[in-house]
Amino acid sequence: MSGPGDLGGGMDRIGEYTWHPSTDRWEWNDTMFHLLGYLPGQVRPSRALVVSHKHPADRAQVEHVMADACSNRLAYTHRHRIVSVTGEVHEVTAIGFPVPDSPSLLLRGYLVHLATSLPTPTAGVLARPPARSDVPSFLPPTGPVAIPDPLGTVVWPxxxxxxxxxxxxxxxxxxxxxxxxxxxxxxxxxxxxxxxxxxxxxxxxxxxxxxxxxxxxxxxxxxxxxxxxxxxx
Incomplete structure (x- = not known):
């Protein structure tokens, strides 16, 4: 098994997760832990932990995307930076979508690692993950457009x-x-x-x-x- 931060090639570039927003229950593959600088299973994934590892300049926009996806059950993509516990800054693209036919909202997502840069004085400092009572409520929706089904059936000649x-x-x-x-x-x-x-x-x-x-x-x-x-x- 590869160690923390080992993002050489192959599927280790792809973090995979599921998230139940109603209970804040997450499931991560090993790469999700590695991207944040942890050993697999070292921490319990939570929304607060995820947000705390976003680059300070990107954090508010990520919060908005998460809120929009939950409030409107939308698929999403979002390119941003995350900061590991060692201060490395990873540029990633998040891709997620609601799992159909689940009794409550369940989001399945992937985090694609694009590049890694050395820490900067600002990026290297992670905000303390807020206590559960401090987690801000979801932002109001901003009129998103529903995601079409790219492989849906269409009547054509x-x-x-x-x-x-x-x-x-x-x-x-x-x-x-x-x-x-x-x-x-x-x-x-x-x-x-x-x-x-x-x-x-x-x-x-x-x-x-x-x-x-x-x-x-x-x-x-x-x-x-x-x-x-x-x-x-």
């Missing part, structure tokens, strides 16, 4: 339907490849990109495919940076 599904499937494959995420998470990411860009899903899928063919584009950061859509918050 036969030939157009085949081409439509082929392009969507290829774009999902591209995102799954560069992020090492499972297909359902890559599908949620594609849908969110279309949502934030306020563009038809097929248009964003075509752009994902086109940008991925550029030999100068590397990794998720390069792919998202090359898309002609607004940057993720």
């Amino acid at each position: 036969t030939e157009a339907a085949r081409e439509h599904d082929r392009l969507l499937g290829r774009a999902v494959d591209v995102l799954a490849d560069v992020t090492e995420l499972p297909g359902h998470a890559a599908s949620a990411l594609l849908a969110h990109l279309a949502n934030v860009a306020a563009l038809p899903l097929i248009v964003v899928a075509e752009r994902v495919i086109a940008v991925s063919l550029d030999p100068d584009v590397e990794g998720l950061g390069g792919l998202l940076g090359g898309l002609a859509v607004p940057e993720l918050p």
Whole structure:
């Protein structure tokens, strides 16, 4: 088993978690612990702990995304920085979505490690995780748009339907490849990109495919940076 901070390659780049907001019960894979600088099982995951490890400059926006996802049962993506207990600053992209048909809200998410930088005097200091009674309440919703189902059934002429599904499937494959995420998470990411860009899903899928063919584009950061859509918050 790899030690804390071992984020070399392969699936160790992908943190995976589930969260029951009503009870604040989390389940993490080993990489989630490693990203924050802990041994697996060393701490009990909680919302307060998660928020305390966000970079101070990104913390408020992360809180807003978490609140929005819970209040409106939305999928989300969010690029931000986290600070480990050793002061290392990891740039990550979070991708999450509600688990369908669960009796209460259950969010499944992934944390994709993009890069690590050395600690700075500001970033290296973590805020004390608040006591449970101090955890701020969820922020009010701000009029989000519902996430479309990127692989949903649409009535099209036969030939157009085949081409439509082929392009969507290829774009999902591209995102799954560069992020090492499972297909359902890559599908949620594609849908969110279309949502934030306020563009038809097929248009964003075509752009994902086109940008991925550029030999100068590397990794998720390069792919998202090359898309002609607004940057993720």
